[in-house]
Amino acid sequence: MNRYILIGGSAGSFQSIVKILNQLPENYAPPVFLCLHRLKHVRGGFVEALSIKSKLKVVEPEDKDSILPGQVYLVPANYHMYLEVGNSIALSTEEAKNHSRPSIDLMFSSAAFSFREKVVGILLSGANKDGAEGMKDIKLYGGTTIIQDPKEAAVPVMPQAAKNTTEIDHVFTIDEIIDYLHTQNF
Amino acid sequence: MNNFRHISLYDIRMFTQVLKEKFLIDFTEYASTYLRMRLENFMSKWNVSSLDSLLIRMQDNDILLNRLIEALSVETTEMFRDPSLWRKLYATYLPKINSSQINIWLPDITSDDELYTLLVVLDRLNLLDKTYILATSAYKVNLDRTKTGEISMKKYEVSNDNYKRYMQDNEASLDKYFVFSDNKAYFSQELIERVNYAVLDVLVRMPDRTFDLVLFRNRMLYYSLNLQNKILERIYPAIAKKRYLIVGFKENISRFAFSDHFKFDDKEDKIYKRVK
Numbered sequence: 001m002n003r004y005i006l007i008g009g010s011a012g013s014f015q016s017i018v019k020i021l022n023q024l025p026e027n028y029a030p031p032v033f034l035c036l037h038r039l040k041h042v043r044g045g046f047v048e049a050l051s052i053k054s055k056l057k058v059v060e061p062e063d064k065d066s067i068l069p070g071q072v073y074l075v076p077a078n079y080h081m082y083l084e085v086g087n088s089i090a091l092s093t094e095e096a097k098n099h100s101r102p103s104i105d106l107m108f109s110s111a112a113f114s115f116r117e118k119v120v121g122i123l124l125s126g127a128n129k130d131g132a133e134g135m136k137d138i139k140l141y142g143g144t145t146i147i148q149d150p151k152e153a154a155v156p157v158m159p160q161a162a163k164n165t166t167e168i169d170h171v172f173t174i175d176e177i178i179d180y181l182h183t184q185n186f
Numbered sequence: 187m188n189n190f191r192h193i194s195l196y197d198i199r200m201f202t203q204v205l206k207e208k209f210l211i212d213f214t215e216y217a218s219t220y221l222r223m224r225l226e227n228f229m230s231k232w233n234v235s236s237l238d239s240l241l242i243r244m245q246d247n248d249i250l251l252n253r254l255i256e257a258l259s260v261e262t263t264e265m266f267r268d269p270s271l272w273r274k275l276y277a278t279y280l281p282k283i284n285s286s287q288i289n290i291w292l293p294d295i296t297s298d299d300e301l302y303t304l305l306v307v308l309d310r311l312n313l314l315d316k317t318y319i320l321a322t323s324a325y326k327v328n329l330d331r332t333k334t335g336e337i338s339m340k341k342y343e344v345s346n347d348n349y350k351r352y353m354q355d356n357e358a359s360l361d362k363y364f365v366f367s368d369n370k371a372y373f374s375q376e377l378i379e380r381v382n383y384a385v386l387d388v389l390v391r392m393p394d395r396t397f398d399l400v401l402f403r404n405r406m407l408y409y410s411l412n413l414q415n416k417i418l419e420r421i422y423p424a425i426a427k428k429r430y431l432i433v434g435f436k437e438n439i440s441r442f443a444f445s446d447h448f449k450f451d452d453k454e455d456k457i458y459k460r461v462k
Contacts, residue, residue: 041269041351043435062436063407064414076436078267082219085195090217091436093263093404101263110219113192137192 001069003030003186004083004115008104008134010037010126012154014049016174017124021054021072023178028056030120030186032072033083035107037100037126040078047074063091075102082110098130108134112141119143122177126158129165136166146170146177193229193237198222201237209244209251211325212387213258215413220260228257252327259328261297262404265306265345265360268435269352271455276307279399279430279457288317289397293388293421294405295321298332298373299345304401305377306349306363314380320397324387333383335373342371388420396426403456404434411441418442422460431458 009017017034024032038046050072051058058072067073067087075081080102082090090110097103104123108131111119121138123131125148135145145168150156152173162168172180195218202214202221213221225237232250234240244250266272280288292301301321308314323329337345342364349360364371386393400421406414422444425431431439431448433456439445447462 060436062438063434064411064441078263079436084217084219090219091407092220092260093267093407093434094220094260095263106223109223113219113222 001030001067001087001118003118003120003184004067004111005030005032005120005122005181005186006035006108006111006138007032007122007124008035008108008126008131008158009124010100010104010128010130010155010158012125013148016148018050018053019174020178020181021050021056021058024054024056024181026055027070028181029069031067031069032056033075033081033107033111034072035075035081035102035104037102037104037130038077040101043077046077050074061089061091063089065089075107077102080106082106083114084110085114098128100128100130104131105134109137112137112143115143117142120146122146122148123159123162124148124174125153125155127155128157129161131158132161132165135162135168139166139169144169146172146180148177149173193222193226195222197237198225201225201241204241208241211251211255215410215416216258217408217410220408221258224258224260228254255325255327256331259296259323259325260408262299263344264341264348265299265303266348266352267299267303267403268455269348271432271435271457272303272307272352273354274452274455274457276311280307280311280313283398283429285398286316288313288399289395289426290317290319290399290401291393291397291424292319292321292401294402294417295323295332296328296405298335298337300401300403301332301381302335302363302373302377305374305380306360309363309377314377317380318395319381320384320393321381322384322386322388322393324385326385329383329385333378335375335378337371337373339366339369339371388417392420392424396424396429398426398429400425400431402431402433404437406433406437415442419444422447425460427460427462429460431460432456433458 047058056072060076061073080092084090139145147159149171150160206212346360350358363374448458451457451459
């Protein structure tokens with residue numbers, strides 16, 4: 001695969017993610033990985049809500065599932081998700097990071113290590129710093145770092161924390177993120 | 187070690203190989219990302235600059251060796267994780283096991299959560315006297331940790347919150363199963379002593395009985411697929427026919443060679459019944 005699209009978000013990000021997914025075409029090639037802070041006891045509903053207008057299939061993977069092109073993977077509640085060399089998914093019940101399980105940092109870092117310059121990390125609205133260290137790793141390994149413009153984000157703490165931690169390639173509105181994902185020749 | 191702040195998969199492979207050959211600790215077939223992150227955290231905590239240095243420091247240092255085993259053995263997060271499963275065990279599965287003795291096995295135990303939860307459920311059912319519980323690990327340090335009963339107050343609070351959900355009662359509390367001291371919680375020693383513990387590597391030796399229930403949740407996450415299948419192949423004959431294997435909510439045994447010997451009894455909570 002040429003690219004792995006990783007999107008992290010928390011408070012205020014859900015509608016943005018729905019909008020992004022709705023705009024991706026049916027034949028979109030890269031796999032997309034969503035790490036959203038979510039209630040740990042709520043197992044269902046998220047995939048269904050994201051799937052309503054998405055042309056791509058949205059799934060909550062199981063441990064050791066293969067990564068397939070054009071599929072959207074949502075991290076299951078109360079697990080961390082790692083992307084492994086060999087194009088498979090590894091889940092984990094390890095301790096919360098930044099009070100979060102799933103942790104955006106851990107997903108981003110694992111992908112950066114495994115897929116290096118092929119990773120596009122996108123960090124949206126959220127109320128804590130989860131994702132900032134992960135974005136640092138994406139940059140370290142040659143990937144592309146994008147944050148939602150803090151001026152647009154419902155809660156700017158998360159994208160701002162990433163901006164304070166590492167070099168960000170693009171500060172985009174949601175419409176600009178959609179445009180970017182469309183126009184890059186992935 | 188490369189120049190990045192992470193260690194390479196090659197270095198990890200070499201390290202785990204030496205760990206196995208020299209120290210008889212086998213993490214050679216464990217999942218790579220969690221292993222790498224845990225080793226990096228361990229090295230940072232112990233101020234070790236490379237895996238080679240760690241190997242040198244571990245020579246004649248059983249304390250450091252045990253700390254490493256503990257660091258690489260992931261705890262299963264909290265008691266009553268997935269409350270719906272425990273409600274099903276309480277209401278249906280455990281009472282349904284109609285035999286003079288219920289045999290339950292928790293293989294490869296790394297922490298206390300599942301065991302303590304099981305003990306609470308059995309206590310509430312008044313089934314402890316007729317249940318044989320076996321908890322095993324390849325490493326004594328994991329069993330010793332479980333036997334202390336100690337959990338952090340933070341974990342206790344999360345577990346207590348899960349317990350309320352399990353009981354579907356906001357007033358419910360795990361307090362009666364714990365004593366509290368020095369900002370820690372200690373699970374009932376009386377219940378802990380009801381369990382049979384054994385240092386046992388299932389790849390080498392198996393328990394000498396079959397079981398009505400094998401509770402094996404969120405352990406296979408940390409194995410490679412190859413190791414997962416090897417261990418399942420060893421474990422499954424120990425599950426009595428028409429009895430149960432329970433794995434984690436996001437685990438499955440579909441890639442296991444003998445998966446057709448099982449069918450889902452409850453797909454939502456990953457309760458498999460052995461049919462062949």
